[in-house]
Amino acid sequence: KQEVTQIPAALSVPEGENLVLNCSFTDSAIYNLQWFRQDPGKGLTSLLLIQSSQREQTSGRLNASLDKSSGRSTLYIAASQPGDSATYLCAVRRGSGNTGKLIFGQGTTLQVKP
């Protein structure tokens, strides 16, 4: 059974710091991995998607990496800003991807202090 774990559960950093959020999964047979952002009381906003054949994806100050063999992904946020404060979720799409089902981690709640 696929399990997704995110460490740490919460993180507080001063503005301007570079930081890394971790996501691990138990079954390496994934179709892709997606990072989401969720603001309090809001829905999920997709940040980055990495296909199983890819090693990393970048969007602005965000960089996500994937090491399928070790069951790990990281989300790197450069030069963090107070506006980055949110909960970050990773989710894996299983196997052949032919159902669209996602397995989510519990999330990392990030606070960036001015």
Next chain:
Amino acid sequence: NAGVTQTPKFQVLKTGQSMTLQCAQDMNHEYMSWYRQDPGMGLRLIHYSVGAGITDQGEVPNGYNVSRSTTEDFPLRLLSAAPSQTSVYFCASSYSATRVGARSYNEQFFGPGTRLTVL
């Protein structure tokens, strides 16, 4: 495109009442899913559909029904609401994995959620 839309945004029910949560998408996505989000439990899959007329159960399907008569709509029905169904419900959609091409074809898009309280 409106993306994925959900109605209502908030709902309060009494135990035993029934209701339907609406979900629609205008991106011609084959895949649609319903998740619930609870503190300490994360997001869990309730039901999903890989196309019109095809639905299947997810991780926590008990107490919920779904149908998919069109590509655009995927309503979630609570048959007899229970306090344990108090949660935030999210609908999601994406293209089929058999579509090839741009990275975004495989991206899942989520609706804004419905916050349900069962008294």
